[in-house]
Amino acid sequence: MTCKEFLALLDDMIDDSVTAEARAELDAHLGRCAHCEVIFNTTRKTIEIYRSHEIYELPATLRDRLHAAIMARCKKAC
């Protein structure tokens, strides 16, 4: 497997949607290619960081205000 072929399957590997056979080939490539190993690990980490850090928080007071406004508008639309 070449690095290009590895990269083409990177997403499926990250999302764990590869066949056992492909998985074995990907793992074998990872074992002997430091570059792809870095790309694989850091890409996975990128997703994990974005998933675990809420970068646009909705503060409780604003949330309550917006929620009340939404419900008031819906009741009017009844």
Add this chain to the structure above:
Amino acid sequence: MPTIQSIAGELEPHPDVALIARVRGGDISAYDTLVRKYERQLFRIAQHITQNREDAEDVMQDAFLKAYEKLDQFQGNSKFYTWLVRIAVNESLMRLRKRRTGKMVSIDEDIETEEGSVPRDLADWAPDPEQNYNQAELGEILRKTIQGLPQGFRIVFVLRDVEGLSTEETAETLGLSIPAVKSRLLRARLQLRERLSRYFHRTKAVKNTGVGK
């Protein structure tokens, strides 16, 4: 008469199905529950697309009102959440068009770029690299980095990886083909990785440089 059905392949009907039936029966408190359940997600998605707090507030309100008014059109062959997200995405894009009058805004914008499709930065990251920054610094890094992505990549990444929609749901929500979603997702992931690398390198344990303005 077609009624709301459980999503194909699932044994249990989704809990939203019962809530929607109650709303249709005139019980507005059931809609209150649905709004509570999804308001944070909708706000986040709107914020990611419009990149403007006031717009996100308006989009979130308008999307829930529109969903309420159009509830009869919801067929139940997709998840209520996916349907709601689609309304919010459309509202967000409309809001952007209004703001940038004359400038076409679409999710197809800038997708021809090849930037980041070939990884260049091959240096490893520090273990738990986010620990080298405080919460405020990290938040700014993550916001700046994702805001730099082309719109069409950013939306796909947000829906698929941050909000947890499936590839199929993301495609349906954005009106894109599944291969298009996949190709954008890969490029979005690689570009974000590339851009975050400069902050998270093992060799640069930058504690005090802060985030460049």
